[in-house]
Amino acid sequence: MEENQPKIGKFSWTYGIILGVVGIIFNVMLMMAGMHYEQTLPIQLIGISLLAVVVLFAISQFKKANGGFLKLSEALKIGAATAVVGAIIGLVYYFLLTNVIEPDFMDKAGEIAKVKAFKDNPSLTQEQWDQGMEMQKKFAYLAYPFILIIQTILGLIAGLIGGLIMKKEQSTY
Template sequence: MEENQVKTGKFAWTYGAIGGGIGIVFTLMLMSMDMLYDQGWGKSVVSTLILVAVVYLAISSFKKQNQGFLTLKQSMKVGIGTALVAAIVALIFTYLLINFFVPDFMDKTAELSRITIMEKNPQLTPEQLDNAIDMQKKFFWVAYPMILIFNLFIGFIVSLITGIFLKKERKA
């Protein structure tokens, strides 16, 4: 008798979408609290913890649905897939946020950067400062692949650690 095999992709899509949705809600919460432009480390820590929790929940849910069995390979597929889907949702939302919902996002970010750069480097001339801000605007697109790489890296690490600790293979 053949058993129904639980699909790793189903968990990656479901939990990745949940993680992306939670990230969107977190961003909307920050917007409502006027903290969207906050440069503190707290935002990054909370976002990373959300991703870690969602990846872990995806893997542990997969294990439960798979009759308590989990291989390291399955853990990696579910975890990295979840992180990838969450990253895609985050990228789409970030693009929409910056280009449509908050069209002056780049200008506000540039102004905050100008203040920070002036505080750290008071010897800069206005021309040097303008050049630094222009370069920042030109290379903002780098944020998109960085979001993807960061999510995949966190997904890989969490999947590996979770897979090692929750691994339980079927006997041959």
């Protein structure tokens, strides 16, 4: 049976690419609607839902290709690896967006955040805001690994849920 078992990597790459492309399409839709600066809860939940749906679909397709069998460890690997591939594609898009497509993206996003911050916290001073922005610029490079880690954790969670629901191991005798 081992020789005929499908490769987890194949499913992770295939569905990770699909996840990355779907994420880019979603972000382009947000851009077309003028909402790509917003990080509201509904937008974040849609992104997480897209990840979960693609990971669950990848797991179900692996199980189908594996004769209806699935181990929890396989589901976890597929979930994490699919999320990593999707995240890398998404980060490449984000890099291109902020450096090539719309080089002033970070400035515009900062202005929108500033208006909201001053509205939500009237005691905030311009000096405090400037200090916060300066600190944020110093650590901006950490956004990439942080996003990768968060996506991997979300993929593991989706893989765990999918694995617990779809798990079916072969009998040993």
